[in-house]
Amino acid sequence: MKINAESGGFFAVLAFTALLLTWTAVGPCLNNGFVNWDEQKYIQENRKIRSLTPESAAAIFTSRDLGMYSPLSTLSYAVNYRFSGLSPKAYHGTDIALHLANTTLVMLLVRLLLPGLWPAFLCGLFFGIHPAHIESVAWAAERKDLLYSFFYLLSLCAYTLSLKGKRTYLAALGFFVCSLLSKPMAVTLPLTLLLVDYLKLKSVGWPQWAGKLPFFVIAAVFSLAVMPPASEAVRWAPFGLRLGLALYNFGFYLYTLAWPFDLSAMYVLPPGGIKFMYLYAAATAACAALFFRYFRRDKAVMFGAGFYAAALLPVLQLIPFGPVISADRYTYISSLGLFIGAYALAAGGWARCGAPARKTVVFLVAAAAMIFTVTARVRCAVWKDGISLWTDTLLKQPSAKPALGNLCAAYLHAGRDGEAAQCLAGATRIYPENSENFYNFGVLTARNGDLSAARKYFEHTLQMQENHTLALFSLGKLAQDSGQTARAEKFFLRAVECDGAFAPALRGLGGIAASRNDKAAARKYYERADKENPPEPSGAALPRQP
Numbered sequence: 001m002k003i004n005a006e007s008g009g010f011f012a013v014l015a016f017t018a019l020l021l022t023w024t025a026v027g028p029c030l031n032n033g034f035v036n037w038d039e040q041k042y043i044q045e046n047r048k049i050r051s052l053t054p055e056s057a058a059a060i061f062t063s064r065d066l067g068m069y070s071p072l073s074t075l076s077y078a079v080n081y082r083f084s085g086l087s088p089k090a091y092h093g094t095d096i097a098l099h100l101a102n103t104t105l106v107m108l109l110v111r112l113l114l115p116g117l118w119p120a121f122l123c124g125l126f127f128g129i130h131p132a133h134i135e136s137v138a139w140a141a142e143r144k145d146l147l148y149s150f151f152y153l154l155s156l157c158a159y160t161l162s163l164k165g166k167r168t169y170l171a172a173l174g175f176f177v178c179s180l181l182s183k184p185m186a187v188t189l190p191l192t193l194l195l196v197d198y199l200k201l202k203s204v205g206w207p208q209w210a211g212k213l214p215f216f217v218i219a220a221v222f223s224l225a226v227m228p229p230a231s232e233a234v235r236w237a238p239f240g241l242r243l244g245l246a247l248y249n250f251g252f253y254l255y256t257l258a259w260p261f262d263l264s265a266m267y268v269l270p271p272g273g274i275k276f277m278y279l280y281a282a283a284t285a286a287c288a289a290l291f292f293r294y295f296r297r298d299k300a301v302m303f304g305a306g307f308y309a310a311a312l313l314p315v316l317q318l319i320p321f322g323p324v325i326s327a328d329r330y331t332y333i334s335s336l337g338l339f340i341g342a343y344a345l346a347a348g349g350w351a352r353c354g355a356p357a358r359k360t361v362v363f364l365v366a367a368a369a370m371i372f373t374v375t376a377r378v379r380c381a382v383w384k385d386g387i388s389l390w391t392d393t394l395l396k397q398p399s400a401k402p403a404l405g406n407l408c409a410a411y412l413h414a415g416r417d418g419e420a421a422q423c424l425a426g427a428t429r430i431y432p433e434n435s436e437n438f439y440n441f442g443v444l445t446a447r448n449g450d451l452s453a454a455r456k457y458f459e460h461t462l463q464m465q466e467n468h469t470l471a472l473f474s475l476g477k478l479a480q481d482s483g484q485t486a487r488a489e490k491f492f493l494r495a496v497e498c499d500g501a502f503a504p505a506l507r508g509l510g511g512i513a514a515s516r517n518d519k520a521a522a523r524k525y526y527e528r529a530d531k532e533n534p535p536e537p538s539g540a541a542l543p544r545q546p
Contacts, residue, residue, distance in 0.1 A: 014121040015107055021369065022103050022128030025376035026096050029138040029383065033088045036386040036410050037265070038141035041066055042077065044086060047501060047532055049078040069226040072181040073144035091140040098146040099137045103128035105153035106336055112160040113199060114300060114340070119347075122365070123339040130335060131260040131375040135328040138383035142329055144183040149333045151179035152186055159193055163200050173214060180222050184314070185333075187223055190215040191310040199303040241274070244281040245325070246316035251284035253312060253331050257338050260372070263379060264396035265389055266403050267326040298348075304341020308334050386410030401431040405440075412440050420444055435464040439471050451478055467498040473505050485512055503529040 034044065043049065048059050056078065061071045076094070084090030107124035136145040155175035158168040179186035190212050197204045248270065256263070270277050295301045311334035317325065350358065382392045390407035393400055404427045411420035421444060427437040442457030455478055461471040476491030489512050495505035510525035
């Protein structure tokens with residue numbers, strides 16, 4: 001029986017194949033635990049996700065987590081917590097499901113943008129199995145990447161359908177708002193809509209520009225409302241350095257997507273430092289100029305290149321938003337542009353190839369798919385826990401100082417005190433500006449019974465960071481255990497000043513009040529602590545993302 005290569009049934013077979021390989025690539029992430037990199041702040045210690053009520057929803061939509069405004073992502077954690085508590089498998093399972101949904105949406109979008117079934121299949125397949133996307137899938141704290149991409153792709157699909165006469169324009173607008181509420185990186189969507197017009201329409205006039213106006217207005221209002229002022233964001237670097245870093249990142253992500261075999265959770269400046277970064281940037285600019293010269297008339301190729309650049313725009317570091325230079329997760333949605341552009345380039349050569357050359361191409365694509373799938377599975381294993389993650393990071397990026405501190409904390413949290421002590425000795429020497437390393441050393445020495453040394457480490461932590469809540473609480477607990485009630489009360493009060501919802505310090509104050517027979521004050525503190533009810537400190541601090 002002859003198979004119709006354009007039939008819906010054949011497309012369903014292709015889509016199922018892509019999703020099956022995607023599951024094969026990312027499925028091992030389901031058995032991972034949490035890692036000590038923001039997951040404690042977004043999930044494990046996040047009081048806002050402990051209930052699904054109008055009050056908790058209001059708290060979620062009127063606050064930020066680690067400086068990021070992503071309320072829909074936080075709300076999704078609350079749904080996870082409602083049904084599964086703090087089981088890592090439930091959070092990873094949700095992330096895998098979102099990635100599979102995004103892979104499906106990529107295939108549907110490319111099916112709308114380009115003729116034929118094969119571009120949709122190949123773009124969806126490599127989107128689903130690409131090893132660089134494992135960071136977004138395996139890292140539970142990066143749920144926002146998956147969720148904003150889900151609504152981003154839905155908005156693109158709805159908008160593209162509206163160009164075909166479907167009444168989906170308002171749906172596209174609504175999905176855009178949801179994408180913004182999942183992660184601010186969605187502000188690039190209006191630019192990609194212009195690229196869709198460029199690809200699908202013969203000409204772009206005022207009606208098309210007017211149709212984008214609501215998207216641009218929403219993006220501008222959202223940016224002004226939730227993003228830091230540019231004057232603060234650019235203060236640490238001159239424009240020349242930022243431009244060089246942006247061009248370097250543009251090329252770095254191309255390299256990462258083309259050769260994803262040396263991935264890391266953290267990246268430092270390229271070998272040779274800033275001077276060589278400028279050379280890399282110049283090479284990237286020259287290649288981009290040549291690319292534009294030779295392919296500017298190929299609309300599909302230029303669409304792919306434009307999509308890649310537009311989606312990366314917020315994270316190229318032209319306007320720096322933090323100390324993160326580069327990250328695998330930033331390739332998640334932008335990679336779609338590269339896949340579309342690469343297919344369009346290959347399609348031109350395919351038409352001129354004979355049968356032997358075509359067989360070779362098919363073999364190479366199949367081999368690449370299998371290699372990417374295996375590499376993705378290996379990358380999932382790297383994210384199994386904090387120890388495996390930071391060990392791998394230091395193997396790839398030995399000068400990534402924050403990774404060393406995080407590895408020490410992971411050892412400490414796992415109860416591997418000997419390795420933690422050795423790690424912390426090196427971390428405090430190599431990375432003396434990180435207060436978490438000294439706090440963790442205090443936890444370790446207290447655990448081993450050397451309370452005098454622990455006190456000195458906690459005091460040193462406060463000299464570096466006077467509002468370190470856990471160090472204040474730890475000093476209060478040491479004082480309380482040694483009978484120094486007044487000193488303990490002072491530290492507990494300072495801890496509550498830093499974090500009014502820090503239940504362990506509130507309970508400490510309640511205990512002190514009860515020892516003085518001040519029942520009213522004790523009841524007040526205990527009620528506040530029970531209301532907040534976060535998990536008790538587990539011993540080791542779990543450092544935030546540097």
